[in-house]
Amino acid sequence: MHEVLMATAEQKPYADLDPRWLRAFLAVARERHFGRAAARLSIGQPSLSRHVQQLERALGVQLFHRTPHGVLLTEVGRLIRPEAEGVLALSSHLVRTARTYTGRSRSTLTVAAPLPSPAGGLLSEAIRRFRGDRGGPEQPQIAVIDLVDEEQTGALAQRRVDAVLTWGRPGHAAFAGEALVEEPVDAIFAARHSLAATPQVTVSALADEPLLFPVRERRHCWTLLRDAAEAARTELDPVPTSPAAVLDLVASGLGCSAVPRSLRLSASPELAFVPLRGLSARMSVVWRQTDRSPAVTAFVAACRSAAVALTGARPDIWSAPRPLPAHAHRSA
Known part of the structure; x- marks a missing residue:
């Protein structure tokens, strides 16, 4: 018309x-x-x-x-x-x-990352290395925000963030990305749960009680979990839960969930982490292809350095990313 x-x-x-x-x-x-x-x-x-x-x-x-x-x-x-x-x-x-300009020409590097993030994990280690390599009065400040997975691409394109740590991958020519680490996914139960001492469980174990999961906020991780359930001919019925509330609610015995293994680093003794058979996720850093700013370049380098250090220090949690199949091109 x-x-x-x-x-x-x-x-x-x-x-x-x-x-x-x-x-x-x-x-x-x-x-x-x-x-x-x-x-x-x-x-x-x-x-x-x-x-x-x-x-x-x-x-x-x-x-x-x-x-x-x-x-x-x-x-x-x-x-x-x-x-x-x-x-x-x-x-x-x-x-x-x-607004981020000051008399010392300091600026702010804004990074989006899945929160909460464990102490000693990839985010904190990358920031520590970034700050250590860029001392002095002109060192950029770092602002860290949490975004719903589906908002990451738009936030980068609209320059609301400068880099993203994500469980997804860049799916657009405007973005550059690099896989950093791969880590297993664990099921989590209350410490008194009957499966708490089990050496390993399958994804089917998550279908037997309320599955507390931030489906909207962590769409990449949910897709991984859902695909594994479908392959096992199991149907999962998640209860939408804020990422910040998952660990506390599970510890209280209100359900179970699935999380990256690195969350063991800051979890309470009231939680039991049980390996999920055959399930792992990879963390990548994504930034704008045309962004040549020194701060973004330095942050990406800090992420690489942090990934190497973590895979060497804690191979039980992190490993170097395996090559992706040729057909795997899901967007971030």
């Missing part, structure tokens, strides 16, 4: 676009509903509608088809959506760059 042109006498060529218009447009595009989009942005629906209309007038096109059940993007709306996301991402990056 041809889009409706909305040129008016007041429209100016190459008009400056108010970021509020772009945020309103993207919120409606995501929610497909003006009311929900207004709630998402914490503004009134009349203001939201006005921002969208102002953007449509400035661009001279119709961005949405209104329907009784909500709205749909027009063809041109779908075309400009990634451009709008890119404009706001660059704006955020500009602000972040300015």
Whole structure:
């Protein structure tokens, strides 16, 4: 369907676009509903509608088809959506760059990683080595955040983070990635559980009681676990649980779970870690292919160094990554 042109006498060529218009447009595009989009942005629906209309007038096109059940993007709306996301991402990056500047020219390197992370694990060891190699007043600060797996790619592309430690792999030409370590996956039970002293269990053992697992936050790990269950002809029915709550709830006897073995390093004696037969995951570092900043280069080097040190010191937990099958190309 041809889009409706909305040129008016007041429209100016190459008009400056108010970021509020772009945020309103993207919120409606995501929610497909003006009311929900207004709630998402914490503004009134009349203001939201006005921002969208102002953007449509400035661009001279119709961005949405209104329907009784909500709205749909027009063809041109779908075309400009990634451009709008890119404009706001660059704006955020500009602000972040300015705000992290100090008189000593210090900046902030933002890293996303699965949290909680054990003391002495890959994240802490990489940061320790990064800081040790970059002493002095101009050493970048490191901010560590946790992201839902499905947000990692977008956060990198939008420059909200500079690097990601992930159980996934880069699946886009814009990103570079390097596998660092491989580690077994353990089932975890309360220490008093009947399987606590078992030398090894299969994934089928996780189907016998509530499986507390952060499916949304750790989609990469859940896919690994689900595929293993399907291969064993077992069906898992997870109870969505925050990553930060899993260990405490399992220790209280409220269910079981599956975690990377390195979490043994900071777990309580109320938990029992039992190897899951034939199941392991690999941790990679991913960054933007075009990012040549010294800080990102140094952090990737620190990750490599940390991985070598950990595989040498604790081979019971970490090992060097095995080559992937030629067909394995899941995205991060």
